[in-house]
Amino acid sequence: MPAVAVIGAQWGDEGKGKVVDILAEHADVVVRFQGGNNAGHTLVVGDETTIVHLIPSGVLQGKPCVIGNGVVVDPWVLIEERDALRARGFLADDDQLKISDRAHLILPYHRAIDVARETMRGGAAIGTTGRGIGPTYEDKMARDGIRFADLLDEQTFPDMLRDAVERKNRYLTELLGGTAIPFDNVLDDCLRVRDALAVHVIDSSVFLDKALASGRRVLFEGGQGTMLDVDHGTYPFVTSSNTVSGAISTGAGVAPDRIGTVVGMCKAYTTRVGAGPFPTELLDEDGARLQKDGSEFGATTGRPRRCGWFDAVVVRQAARLNGLHGLAVTKLDVLTGFEKIRVCTAYELDGKRIDSFPAGRAAVERVRPVYEELPGWSEQLDRARSLDDLPKNARRYVQALEDLTGVPSFLVSVGARRRETILLRNPFAS
Ligand code: IMP
Numbered sequence: 484m485p486a487v488a489v490i491g492a493q494w495g496d497e498g499k500g501k502v503v504d505i506l507a508e509h510a511d512v513v514v515r516f517q518g519g520n521n522a523g524h525t526l527v528v529g530d531e532t533t534i535v536h537l538i539p540s541g542v543l544q545g546k547p548c549v550i551g552n553g554v555v556v557d558p559w560v561l562i563e564e565r566d567a568l569r570a571r572g573f574l575a576d577d578d579q580l581k582i583s584d585r586a587h588l589i590l591p592y593h594r595a596i597d598v599a600r601e602t603m604r605g606g607a608a609i610g611t612t613g614r615g616i617g618p619t620y621e622d623k624m625a626r627d628g629i630r631f632a633d634l635l636d637e638q639t640f641p642d643m644l645r646d647a648v649e650r651k652n653r654y655l656t657e658l659l660g661g662t663a664i665p666f667d668n669v670l671d672d673c674l675r676v677r678d679a680l681a682v683h684v685i686d687s688s689v690f691l692d693k694a695l696a697s698g699r700r701v702l703f704e705g706g707q708g709t710m711l712d713v714d715h716g717t718y719p720f721v722t723s724s725n726t727v728s729g730a731i732s733t734g735a736g737v738a739p740d741r742i743g744t745v746v747g748m749c750k751a752y753t754t755r756v757g758a759g760p761f762p763t764e765l766l767d768e769d770g771a772r773l774q775k776d777g778s779e780f781g782a783t784t785g786r787p788r789r790c791g792w793f794d795a796v797v798v799r800q801a802a803r804l805n806g807l808h809g810l811a812v813t814k815l816d817v818l819t820g821f822e823k824i825r826v827c828t829a830y831e832l833d834g835k836r837i838d839s840f841p842a843g844r845a846a847v848e849r850v851r852p853v854y855e856e857l858p859g860w861s862e863q864l865d866r867a868r869s870l871d872d873l874p875k876n877a878r879r880y881v882q883a884l885e886d887l888t889g890v891p892s893f894l895v896s897v898g899a900r901r902r903e904t905i906l907l908r909n910p911f912a913s
Contacts, residue, residue: 486701487910488728491708492747492801494755498813499748500524503540503704509911510702512694513541513548516734517724518706519555521612523782527899534782537561539704542573549687552585553734555619558676583687584632592651592664593618599661609720610757612783620723631684634677644670688736695741700911703731709801720759728805744910746893747807749798751815754788756781760847763791763827777817794827795887800840802890809893816897821859827852828887857883865898
């Protein structure tokens, strides 16, 4: 299959970075199509840990990386990330990083609005990453955003920016009680950004069309997860983009029929950062244990992640919405040592059993997970390289996840390192 997508099947942080890094070895181009530097992928290569927020994780495999039009880009973060990667020998060639000319810029006022609005929400805060993601997508939809193509237009850019800064400052100071952003500083900073990034800006839809037409293998890397999708997630506790596979078409400018195999990423249990519903959340010592053994702290904000049992309702939802062909199950090793492991098979809502996630905010708060209990195992898993190397109960657990979600496993991860992986099916070959 020339095009493969890796999509989060839960609330993000499923371990996409590691899996994209592994699959990127087989790809010719790696593409991000939504989100921004709210994503954070931790990559462990050898003894070095690298966290990338904006540049596709495939960068460590030396593959050309594309930031599609659907991504919102904080150019200062991008420059910092690019330069840090360059210092380690990656992205040596300017051609290896491509940014869509239609991608929207996250500007200082977006970050200021994000933070001021969360402060204003108080107890009802969404728990955003504070990176200005939401306000930038709002401007995009309000047809008030600034794109890379605008930044490169020397004639019109200064006036466009002045107009935007004036309006946003009014909103920031008069409605949100924030501090105004000085226009001259923003303009100077933007002009420096233009000099630093202009060389990477292209029409990425045209580039990807040519790449696919010539049989090059393209890997699409999702950010966040299905339950954070602005339409299909736990609204309003979601991110502000569509995170499902359908967003590849709009966010990378690639027609739906070009997308081949879709891999859904899920942990062997569930986590979420930020506020919002989480039916299988564990507030007891089992939850604390998952958090500690799984090192469950956000790659972007360092916040502790909430932890709970595997929720098959959520992953079935992801299978339906994304058209999942296979699962990549991560962190199976973290479950080692639990005598019994629970898996949520359905919910109970007001005395009735339901199989899909309800939309209503109040209803979601009332759902109760229906659990099935499976026997645990005590053996370490990090040396397993095939399913046969796993203890019987771990194999049985993986099988249960497949049966409950209706999706076969393509990959099972048993440790943070690249080699600590059971690769059952290479999606580029299927
Ligand atoms: P925003 O994307 O910064 O607007 O944050 C909205 C919600 O999405 C918050 O609950 C964040 O914690 C969550 N979120 C955003 N990006 C990620 C991610 O990459 N992993 C997990 N949660 C995320």
